[in-house]
Amino acid sequence: MASLxxxxxxxxxLLLGLPLFVGGCxxxxxxxxxxxxxxxxxxxxxxxxxxxxxRKTSTDISDPELRGSLAMALEANGLGLLxxxxxxxxxxxxxxDPLWEYREASVRLDQGETKPALDQLVxxxxxxxxxxxxxxKLAATRLDLGDDSGAEDALAQLQKxxxxxxxxxxxxxxxxxxxxxxxxxxxxxEKVTSEDRQYEWAYMLLGQTYLRLxxxxxxxxxxxxxxxxSERKYEEDPRERQLRTFRAGREFEKQVCRTLxxxxxxxxxxARLIRAIADYPGDMSLRLLLAQAHQxxxxxxxxxxxxxxxxxxxxxxxxxxxxxxxxxxxRGDRLAETGAANNKDVRSHYSVASGSALIAMRYAxxxxxxxxxxxxxxxxxxxxxxxxxxxxxARELEPESVEICLWLFEVSWRAKxxxxxxxxxxxxxxxxxxxxxxxxxxxxxxxxxxNLEQAQAALNRVKELDPVHPAVQSLQGRVDTLRNKxxxxxxxG
Amino acid sequence: MNSDxxxxxxxxxxxxxxLTLLIACCWCPTTCSGQLDSASFIVEGMESxxxxxxxxxxxxxxREPDSYARWYQFAATLDAHELLxxxxxxxxxxxxxxxxxxxxxxxxxxxxEYLGRNDDAKKSWDQILSKDPGHPHTNFRVxxxxxxxxxxxxxxxxxxxxxxxxxxxxxxxxxxxRTLLQLNRPxxxxxxxxxxxxxxxxxxxxxxxxxxxxxxxxxxxxxxxIQQQLKDDESLFDALALIDPLRAAVTVRAxxxxxxxxxxxxxxxxxxxxxxxxxxxxxxxxQPLNAKIEDRIGKLLVRLDLSADAILHFDRxxxxxxxxxxxxxxxxxxxxxxxxRKEAIAEYLHVLEMEPDHPLSTERLKKLGEL
Numbered sequence: 001m002a003s004l005x006x007x008x009x010x011x012x013x014l015l016l017g018l019p020l021f022v023g024g025c026x027x028x029x030x031x032x033x034x035x036x037x038x039x040x041x042x043x044x045x046x047x048x049x050x051x052x053x054x055r056k057t058s059t060d061i062s063d064p065e066l067r068g069s070l071a072m073a074l075e076a077n078g079l080g081l082l083x084x085x086x087x088x089x090x091x092x093x094x095x096x097d098p099l100w101e102y103r104e105a106s107v108r109l110d111q112g113e114t115k116p117a118l119d120q121l122v123x124x125x126x127x128x129x130x131x132x133x134x135x136x137k138l139a140a141t142r143l144d145l146g147d148d149s150g151a152e153d154a155l156a157q158l159q160k161x162x163x164x165x166x167x168x169x170x171x172x173x174x175x176x177x178x179x180x181x182x183x184x185x186x187x188x189x190e191k192v193t194s195e196d197r198q199y200e201w202a203y204m205l206l207g208q209t210y211l212r213l214x215x216x217x218x219x220x221x222x223x224x225x226x227x228x229x230s231e232r233k234y235e236e237d238p239r240e241r242q243l244r245t246f247r248a249g250r251e252f253e254k255q256v257c258r259t260l261x262x263x264x265x266x267x268x269x270x271a272r273l274i275r276a277i278a279d280y281p282g283d284m285s286l287r288l289l290l291a292q293a294h295q296x297x298x299x300x301x302x303x304x305x306x307x308x309x310x311x312x313x314x315x316x317x318x319x320x321x322x323x324x325x326x327x328x329x330x331r332g333d334r335l336a337e338t339g340a341a342n343n344k345d346v347r348s349h350y351s352v353a354s355g356s357a358l359i360a361m362r363y364a365x366x367x368x369x370x371x372x373x374x375x376x377x378x379x380x381x382x383x384x385x386x387x388x389x390x391x392x393x394a395r396e397l398e399p400e401s402v403e404i405c406l407w408l409f410e411v412s413w414r415a416k417x418x419x420x421x422x423x424x425x426x427x428x429x430x431x432x433x434x435x436x437x438x439x440x441x442x443x444x445x446x447x448x449x450x451n452l453e454q455a456q457a458a459l460n461r462v463k464e465l466d467p468v469h470p471a472v473q474s475l476q477g478r479v480d481t482l483r484n485k486x487x488x489x490x491x492x493g
Numbered sequence: 494m495n496s497d498x499x500x501x502x503x504x505x506x507x508x509x510x511x512l513t514l515l516i517a518c519c520w521c522p523t524t525c526s527g528q529l530d531s532a533s534f535i536v537e538g539m540e541s542x543x544x545x546x547x548x549x550x551x552x553x554x555x556r557e558p559d560s561y562a563r564w565y566q567f568a569a570t571l572d573a574h575e576l577l578x579x580x581x582x583x584x585x586x587x588x589x590x591x592x593x594x595x596x597x598x599x600x601x602x603x604x605x606e607y608l609g610r611n612d613d614a615k616k617s618w619d620q621i622l623s624k625d626p627g628h629p630h631t632n633f634r635v636x637x638x639x640x641x642x643x644x645x646x647x648x649x650x651x652x653x654x655x656x657x658x659x660x661x662x663x664x665x666x667x668x669x670x671r672t673l674l675q676l677n678r679p680x681x682x683x684x685x686x687x688x689x690x691x692x693x694x695x696x697x698x699x700x701x702x703x704x705x706x707x708x709x710x711x712x713x714x715x716x717x718x719i720q721q722q723l724k725d726d727e728s729l730f731d732a733l734a735l736i737d738p739l740r741a742a743v744t745v746r747a748x749x750x751x752x753x754x755x756x757x758x759x760x761x762x763x764x765x766x767x768x769x770x771x772x773x774x775x776x777x778x779x780q781p782l783n784a785k786i787e788d789r790i791g792k793l794l795v796r797l798d799l800s801a802d803a804i805l806h807f808d809r810x811x812x813x814x815x816x817x818x819x820x821x822x823x824x825x826x827x828x829x830x831x832x833x834r835k836e837a838i839a840e841y842l843h844v845l846e847m848e849p850d851h852p853l854s855t856e857r858l859k860k861l862g863e864l
Contacts, residue, residue, distance in 0.1 A: 086577060141808055178542075179549020180570055180746065195852035208771050218762070224767035228797050364860045397860055418717060433764035 031062040032089040034070070035082045042249065045281060046077045049248035054168060060404055064094035065244035071103065071245075072239065076246035080111045098128040106137060115146065125157070132161045132168075136235040140171055148179050158235070166192055167233050170202045174232075176269050177205060182212040200230035218434060218464060220258035250280055257289050266296035288319050295327055303327055318367060321360035325373040329380060353377035371403055379407060384415045397425075402432045409441060421445065436462055440471035447478040452486055528555060534571065534579060540779030542748040546570050561590035565597050573746035577604050595621055599631060599739045611638060628659035630737055636668060638717070645676050663692045664735045671702050679709040696732040697723065750779035754786070765795045784814035792823055800827040818847050822854045829857065838863050 034057055037050060053073040057066040071086030087104035094100055102124055108117035124131060139154035155172055162168050173188035189206040196202070202229035210220045253276045268294040277286050291306035307327070310320035330361035332349030352376035357487040360370045375390035383491055391408045398404060405428035412420035430436035442457030459475045466472070518724035525780050530549045535544055550567040557563050568583035572716045584601035587594055602617035636651030649672045656665040670685035683706045689699045700719055723729065759771035771795040777786045791806035807824035810817055823839030826842035838861060858864040 146541060146545065148549060152552070176549075178545055178749070179548060179552070180546030181553065207767075211756075211768060211771055212745065213746075214741055216765065218765075221760075221765040221768050224771060225797065226769055228770070229799060229802075366860070391845070430764075 003045060007309045031067075031093055032085075032087075034058060035068070035074070035085050040079060043251075045253065045276070046249040047217070049073055049246060050077060050079070053246070060062055060063060062093055063171050064097070064100065066088040068100050068103070068239065069092060069242075071100070072132060072243055073246040075107055076243050077101070077248060080107050080195060083107050084111070098124050098131045098134060099239065102131065102134050102137075103239070104236060105134070106389075109137070109141060114141070116143075117141070125154070129157070130161060131241075132158055132165075133235045133237040135161070136168060136171065139175075140232060140234065143171070143175055148175065151175050162235060166196045166199055166202070167235055170199065171203065171232070173202075173209070174205055175182050177209055177212060182209050185209045186213065198278050199233065200227045201232050204230045205226045222434065250276065250283065250286070254285065254289060257293065259294045261289070261293055263316065264296060266293040266299075269293040269303075270297065284311075284314060284319075287313075288323065291320075291323055291327075295323075295330075300327075300331065316363045318364045318370065320361075321356045322369055324356040325353040325360070328356065328435070332398075347381060350380040352375050354381060366397060367403070368394045368404070371397065372407070375404075375411075376407060379411050384411055387411045388417075388420075390416065399427075400431055402428045402435055402438065406435075406437060406441075407430065418445075418449075434465060436465045436469055436471060439465065440475055441468075443475045444478060447475070447482045450482065450486070452482050455482060509791060528725065534576060540749055541674075542750075542775055542779050545662060546746070546748055547574075559590065561587045561594055561597075564590060567742045568597065569600065570746050571602055572600060572743050574749060575848060577608050580604050581608065590688050593620075593624065595628075596742065598633075598740055600743050600839070602631075602634060604739065606634075611641070614638065627654055627658065629655045630735075630739055633665065633668070633735065634671075640668070640675075645672055648672050649676065659736075660861075661692075662736065663689045663696075664733045667699055667733055669703075670699070670706075674702055674706050674709070677709065679706040681692070682706045694734040695726075695729050697729040698731060700729065731863075748774040748779070750783075750786075753779065757789070766793050769793055770797065783819050784815055784820065786809040786824060787813065788817060788820045791820070791827065795816075795823065795827050795830060798830075800830040803827045805830075816847075818851060819846055819853075821847070822851060822857075825854065826857065829861075835863065 012140075016082055031403045034054060037047075037054060038286035040050070042050065047453060050073050053070045055071045057063075067090035071083045071090060074080075074086060074404055075083035087100045087107065089402050091097075091104060101120065105117045105120040105124065108114075108120065118138070119139055121134050121141065124134040128134065135154050135158035139151045139158060142148075142154060147341050152175060155168070155175060158168050159172065169389060170408075173185040173192070176182070176188070177185040180394055183203065186209045189202055189209055189373060192202045192479060193206055194200070202224055207220050207223035207227065210216075210223075215420035227472075240306035253272060257269040257273055260266070260272075273286055273290040273293055275282070277290065280286055285311050286308055291303050291310070294306060302325075307320055307324050308402055310314035310317055316372040328349045332346045332353070335349065336346045352373060357370055357377055360367070361374065364370050371390040375387050375394055377385075378387035378390060381387075388411055389406070389455050391404060391411060395401070395404045395408060405424045409421050409424035409428065412418075412424060425442045427439055428435055429442060431437070440460050442464060443455050446452075446458060448456035459472070459479050461473055462469060462475060497833065531544075531548045531551050534551075547567075550563070550570045553564065554563045554567055556558075563666035564583055568580045568587060571577075571583060572580035581601055581604045584597045584604065587597040588601065591597075598617050598621050602614040605611070605614035605617060614636065614862050618631045618635050619639075621628050622635065625631075632651040632654040632815055636648045636655065639645070639648035639651060639817045652665060652668045656662065656669060666685045666688045670682045670689065673679075673685060673772035676764050683703065686699055686703045686706060688738060690703070691695060693699065700723055703714045704719040704723065705712070707719065753772045753776035757769040757776065760766070760769035760772060770790065771788055773790045773793065777783065777790060780786055787806045787810035791803040791810065794800070794803035794806065804824055804827050807820050810820040811824070814820075821840050822844045825837045825844065828840060829837035838858065841854040841858045841861075841863070845858070848854075855864060
């Protein structure tokens with residue numbers, strides 16, 4: 001082939017390069033459109049949160065951070081399919097960042113799209129081998145699908161990056177447990193749970209490991225009981241913790257406020273509930289929670305005000321009466337504890353409680369809670385006969401409640417009905433074999449009846465459940481006294 | 494270095510190594526060809542949790558082929574799932590790496606016994622006794638061997654060695670009593686057998702032996718009394734079990750659904766509901782189409798105050814077996830617990846349509862004022 005002149009060669013090169021040049025100048029593809037928010041199955045609080053994120057996103061739809069945030073708002077409020085679309089858009093716009101694609105795969109897993117999610121996780125780990133969260137989810141997903149060797153391979157990669165991670169070591173233990181190496185799992189889990197006492201999933205696996213090793217007993221039962229609804233956690237991605245800040249909605253508000261009340265932060269719960277009630281004035285359960293928040297906050301006036309409002313709005317709203325009964329019993333107890341108040345003042349609170357339960361009974365005659373409330377109030381008023389009637393009825397309607405059995409025990413004991421007292425305490429133990437009060441009372445009953453062997457057995461059980469519980473000492477005293485008494489009478493006889 | 498290369502270097506190291514290898518090859522040919530093939534251990538219909546523990550044990554051997562502990566774990570896993578021929582092979586492999594491994598010798602002996610290879614079993618146990626003549630459980634097993642062969646004096650000596658270490662063992666006293674009876678020493682037998690009754694008064698075989706002992710000692714009246722009890726008392730059963738930690742370390746490895754269900758039921762009987770739940774959940778992995786297991790899981794979740802989760806399991810139970818009446822009732826009860834009164838009543842009524850005399854649904858409906 002004849003050689004070309006330099007000038008012709010230049011022209012040819014330019015011509016050959018033209019398509020590339022033209023291609024390079026093509027304007028970039030427009031960012032994917034933002035998802036539409038039509039007819040979403042969410043409540044107004046959730047919609048407000050999502051719409052706010054969408055508004056922010058619309059200021060620059062080519063910003064992957066904004067798209068990702070909108071996706072997170074959608075995910076946090078249960079709109080998985082829309083979240084997948086937005087994560088996809090964020091991933092395209094972010095280019096060389098595995099985060100959004102990883103989150104997309106995670107949501108796909110939650111949606112049950114296992115195969116595409118798994119493929120996506122494999123692809124992410126190939127392209128971004130240092131992104132630990134994807135390796136972790138890949139290992140766990142493979143394990144859940146029964147691909148143990150695949151899970152082990154992914155875990156090996158992960159452990160190179162984060163060898164000290166509690167969550168990753170816990171997954172290593174989980175793999176060992178499932179594949180039959182319980183001693184290996186135990187070694188890891190004992191260490192992990194000593195380093196992090198908060199990770200419930202690790203404790204659940206520890207309990208399960210003990211079972212696989214043939215160890216049983218109350219400690220293991222308690223361990224598994226307390227972790228029965230625990231969930232596996234993954235190596236966190238950089239935005240993971242933000243997800244919860246996007247959660248909203250009426251039910252979520254209730255859940256948060258219940259937790260706040262349990263944590264003795266009734267003031268914070270009350271403020272949130274007042275805002276939520278403005279959005280949902282007809283939602284009685286929000287009002288009920290508000291009354292409980294005030295009650296936890298020991299704000300008696302505010303509690304009563306909310307209870308009265310509830311009754312005014314819906315006179316058949318039974319939980320309001322039940323709360324009032326509970327509230328008045330508490331007030332009476334508090335007053336009695338001070339020792340300053342006279343008996344009449346204390347009794348007046350218990351009477352109000354009983355009256356409130358009586359009104360509730362008109363609306364819900366077969367609701368055990370109503371009879372239980374009345375029974376407790378009557379117990380406080382020393383109306384044993386009436387108390388027994390209502391507590392028995394409550395137990396009949398709800399045979400699984402230990403609390404009812406314990407109240408029934410108390411009243412029947414006071415009313416000198418030993419047989420019912422024994423029945424009640426045995427029923428409590430049958431329902432909950434770990435109830436220390438029930439065992440302590442059983443021990444007391446037996447020691448009074450002179451049944452040394454049974455009293456000792458109950459004492460042993462109390463010690464087994466909690467060796468430092470105050471009941472141990474008092475029951476021990478009773479059992480020792482009985483033993484001495486029996487020995488003396490034996491010697492004497 | 495892979496296992497083939499390692500094998501080669503062993504051969505090169507001299508004749509004793511070659512012999513060791515040849516012995517190992519006789520026992521476990523698959524290792525000589527390189528790797529264990531999991532397919533040869535997995536039979537049709539094997540449940541997935543069982544497959545996973547077998548494959549897991551194989552992978553651990555591949556990572557640590559020289560670890561006697563890994564081979565022992567593999568053998569024990571096979572043994573726990575009644576793959577006895579295979580288990581014997583790999584106990585032997587563990588023993589080729591550590592000839593004095595007591596757990597392997599003991600359990601290999603038992604596997605041989607189950608396979609009817611009684612003399613091989615005895616050889617295996619004799620290796621333990623050669624180093625530790627007082628080893629209690631091995632003495633018990635060897636005692637059984639002698640008893641079966643009619644060597645009663647040897648059997649008695651072994652059982653007595655066992656009882657020195659385990660003086661409270663009802664099983665041990667029972668064996669001594671039965672051996673003494675065979676040796677025609679009824680009075681001594683009675684003393685031992687009565688000790689068994691102190692801890693296990695409902696053990697039928699012990700009562701049978703006691704009746705025989707009375708007969709031989711000439712006390713016909715007492716013998717008749719016991720025989721009458723054996724005839725009348727329906728609560729008698731085979732109550733004795735040997736507490737054997739060496740064996741328990743093997744059997745506890747079983748993850749097949751029937752074993753899990755048996756363990757779950759045991760936990761349930763003593764109120765350990767969370768433990769029972771875990772066992773049923775593992776059983777459900779093994780038997781994913783068993784409606785009754787799903788129903789049991791649901792019931793336990795209700796017990797553990799997780800009624801919403803329970804409903805999902807009752808749904809699944811009903812989907813798997815629409816005729817499982819109790820699952821509808823239990824779903825109703827879960828709904829009742831969740832405060833869904835109307836839905837609960839509908840479930841109970843549906844149960845009564847299917848089974849008009851269903852006692853539990855009838856009772857709930859009465860309590861809810863609907864009957």
